[in-house]
Amino acid sequence: MAKTSGRESRQKSAKRNDLLEAAQRAMAEHGTAVRLNQVAEHAGMTSGAILYHYPDLQDLLVDANRAGMERFYTERVAALEGINDPAERLTVTITSGLPVAQDDEEVRLLCALGGEAARNTIYAVLLTALFDRQVAMYQTLLDTGATQGVFQLSSDSLTIARNLVALEDAYGYRIMASHPTLDHDVAANLIFDYARLATSHPLPVETT
Amino acid sequence: MAKTSGRESRQKSAKRNDLLEAAQRAMAEHGTAVRLNQVAEHAGMTSGAILYHYPDLQDLLVDANRAGMERFYTERVAALEGINDPAERLTVTITSGLPVAQDDEEVRLLCALGGEAARNTIYAVLLTALFDRQVAMYQTLLDTGATQGVFQLSSDSLTIARNLVALEDAYGYRIMASHPTLDHDVAANLIFDYARLATSHPLPVETT
DNA sequence: AATTTTCCTGAATTTGGATTTAATGACTAA
DNA sequence: TTAGTCATTAAATCCAAATTCAGGAAAATT
Numbered sequence: 001m002a003k004t005s006g007r008e009s010r011q012k013s014a015k016r017n018d019l020l021e022a023a024q025r026a027m028a029e030h031g032t033a034v035r036l037n038q039v040a041e042h043a044g045m046t047s048g049a050i051l052y053h054y055p056d057l058q059d060l061l062v063d064a065n066r067a068g069m070e071r072f073y074t075e076r077v078a079a080l081e082g083i084n085d086p087a088e089r090l091t092v093t094i095t096s097g098l099p100v101a102q103d104d105e106e107v108r109l110l111c112a113l114g115g116e117a118a119r120n121t122i123y124a125v126l127l128t129a130l131f132d133r134q135v136a137m138y139q140t141l142l143d144t145g146a147t148q149g150v151f152q153l154s155s156d157s158l159t160i161a162r163n164l165v166a167l168e169d170a171y172g173y174r175i176m177a178s179h180p181t182l183d184h185d186v187a188a189n190l191i192f193d194y195a196r197l198a199t200s201h202p203l204p205v206e207t208t
Numbered sequence: 209m210a211k212t213s214g215r216e217s218r219q220k221s222a223k224r225n226d227l228l229e230a231a232q233r234a235m236a237e238h239g240t241a242v243r244l245n246q247v248a249e250h251a252g253m254t255s256g257a258i259l260y261h262y263p264d265l266q267d268l269l270v271d272a273n274r275a276g277m278e279r280f281y282t283e284r285v286a287a288l289e290g291i292n293d294p295a296e297r298l299t300v301t302i303t304s305g306l307p308v309a310q311d312d313e314e315v316r317l318l319c320a321l322g323g324e325a326a327r328n329t330i331y332a333v334l335l336t337a338l339f340d341r342q343v344a345m346y347q348t349l350l351d352t353g354a355t356q357g358v359f360q361l362s363s364d365s366l367t368i369a370r371n372l373v374a375l376e377d378a379y380g381y382r383i384m385a386s387h388p389t390l391d392h393d394v395a396a397n398l399i400f401d402y403a404r405l406a407t408s409h410p411l412p413v414e415t416t
Numbered sequence: 417a418a419t420t421t422t423c424c425t426g427a428a429t430t431t432g433g434a435t436t437t438a439a440t441g442a443c444t445a446a
Numbered sequence: 447t448t449a450g451t452c453a454t455t456a457a458a459t460c461c462a463a464a465t466t467c468a469g470g471a472a473a474a475t476t
Contacts, residue, residue, distance in 0.1 A: 015453095031327055033241035036434065049454055051435075108326050115323020118316050118384035119239055128387050159401050162390075163375060166382075166398070170374035176326035179336050182370075190374070193367050197405040223423095244464065255464075257424050265464090 019043060019053060023064035028108040032061070032116045032123075062122055068109045069130045075106075076137070083207075086145030091204040093141065094191050097134070097168035098184050099175050111176050114169075131169075135161045142199070151199035160198045167191045227251060227261060231272035236316040240269070240324045240331075270330055276317045277338045284345070291415075294353030299412040301349065302399050305342070305376035306392050307383050319384050322377075339377075343369045350407070359407035368406045375399045 022043035026034045029042075036057050040047040054060035079096045083089050099107035110127075117124040138161035145151035153160060171187035192203050230251035234242045237250075244265050248255040262268035287304045291297050307315035318335075325332040346369035353359035361368060379395035400411045 029327070031241070031324065033239070035432095037432095045453095046455055047434075048436085048456085052453065057434090102326070111326045112323045114381050114385075115320045116239065117381070118310070118319045119237070124385040128382070128385055131382060131387070154405055155401050159398055162398055163402055166375050166378035167371060169381065170378040173322050173325070173377065174336070174339060174374070177322075177332040177335055179339070190367055190370055193363050194371055194402060194405075197362055197402075243462095245462095254425055256426080256466085259465075260423065 015053075019050065019060060020064045020067045023060050024068050024109055025105060027061065027064065027112060028105040031112045032120075034061070062126075065109065065113060065123065065126060068106060069126060072106050072110065073130065073133055076134075085205070086141060086148060086150045087201050087203060087205045088207055089141050090145065090195060090199070090201075091192075092207055093138065094164070094168070094195065094204070095188055095207075097165075097172070098187050098191075099172055100184050102176055102178050104176070107172050107176060111173055114173070131165060134165045134168075137161075138164050145199065145201075151201055154198045154200070163194065163198070164191065167194060223261075227258065227268060228272045228275045231268050232276050232317055233313065235269065235272065235320060236313040239320045240328075242269070270334075273317065273321055273331065273334060276314060277334060280314050280318065281338065281341055284342075293413070294349060294356060294358045295409050295411060295413045296415055297349050298353065298403060298407070298409075299400075300415055301346065302372070302376070302403065302412070303396055303415075305373075305380070306395050306399075307380055308392050310384055310386050312384070315380050315384060319381055322381070339373060342373045342376075345369075346372050353407065353409075359409050362406045362408070371402065371406070372399065375402060 023034075023039050026039040026042040030038050036047045036050060039057070039060070040050050043050065050057070050060070054063075076093065076096050079092055080089050083092060110130075113123050113127055117127045135158070139157045142151060142153060142157040142160055146153050146157070168191065171182065171190065174182045175184060175187060188204075195201075195203050231242075231247050234247040234250040238246050244255045244258060247265070247268070248258050251258065258265070258268070262271075284301065284304050287300055288297055291300060318338075321331050321335055325335045343366070347365045350359060350361060350365040350368055354361050354365070376399065379390065379398065382390045383392060383395060396412075403409075403411050
């Protein structure tokens with residue numbers, strides 16, 4: 001029984017990360033019905049190697065999705081780094097929640113999951129948690145702005161936050177389905193239209 | 209070469225309908241990766257019989273989804289039958305767009321498709337068309353209400369209509385994923401909150 | 417009634433992917 | 447060194463599902 005050295009565990013987690021990323025990319029490409037071989041291909045290994053680390057493919061897929069959601073959320077928070085003005089924060093958040101184009105792998109993964117969640121409890125739980133975290137993020141942002149007098153909220157912040165996240169989600173699906181007249185910018189403006197009503201602030205503002 | 213009699217075509221379309229319904233139910237249960245055998249089971253036939261009518265399962269699935277969307281849309285229009293007051297029409301439309309519970313097969317089918325649309329052009333086209341039809345339905349409703357002076361629209365009707373459909377879609381996914389605090393009624397009230405802002409009308413109204 | 421066509425089944429076959437396993441090289445610890 | 451563990455592959459095996467097809471019942475046509 002070897003003691004886990006720093007180097008060893010660094011390597012281990014790097015390997016684990018490779019697998020999770022491969023699974024994410026494979027799922028973004030093939031959906032939740034992705035094959036073990038397809039994951040292996042993305043990882044540059046044989047299926048046996050995958051099985052050595054994850055005897056059950058489902059476990060790997062779940063872990064990959066958890067990691068994907070975590071990254072998605074973390075990136076959104078990171079995009080707010082150093083921005084203090086609530087209106088600017090709201091502008092950035094709305095923009096960062098939408099996929100830029102049809103090939104956005106992160107959102108593609110989330111879309112694939114959304115369809116599965118109606119039938120698969122574990123994915124339902126994960127997506128529900130992600131939804132609620134995003135709602136909480138918006139709520140904090142809205143409440144802060146209201147306290148500072150920048151926003152006049154038309155309703156309680158929970159209601160507005162839920163609607164903002166819901167709009168993002170739905171337009172994410174539309175963009176991923178290549179709606180001919182509904183791209184990232186059009187969708188952002190549609191959400192801004194609601195955000196203006198809900199906050200009485202002339203959004204969007206210039207971001208630095 | 210037999211002439212197609214009235215009876216024959218009635219039977220043919222009945223059979224076709226059976227297959228489409230079986231495929232819909234099977235897909236609602238198993239998602240877009242549904243197996244031929246699962247469809248056969250729902251149809252009460254062997255897989256060979258399915259293949260006799262649809263040599264390619266994908267064709268059957270596409271037809272089934274088209275039929276499902278058509279029904280979903282038709283039912284929404286039918287729910288408005290005989291209602292003239294725009295506010296009442298808007299109330300009914302918002303309510304009828306949301307799944308009542310997690311076991312709503314129609315919405316379950318649409319959710320499964322949404323995830324697939326990012327990867328499958330034909331489903332993307334179908335869902336985009338459904339989205340646009342629903343938007344058009346709301347637009348007509350909003351414009352009529354505005355003309356009659358019942359609604360004061362905060363923006364152009366296209367913007368409001370898109371946001372209303374987007375909210376419905378997103379909350380449909382949440383409800384299907386069994387969000388613990390976001391059921392049909394909560395979701396409807398969230399949408400009404402936006403609809404009030406957008407129309408300056410104290411929705412919802414009593415429906416008869 | 418006889419014939420043809422339509423629809424379907426059940427069994428045989430094929431296919432594609434998952435799973436197992438023996439062998440191997442790389443690394444680690446004593 | 448040497449022995450042992452770890453990570454991996456490639457090939458063999460297994461399995462489930464798709465596909466094909468000969469045959470037969472039912473329906474339609476003559």
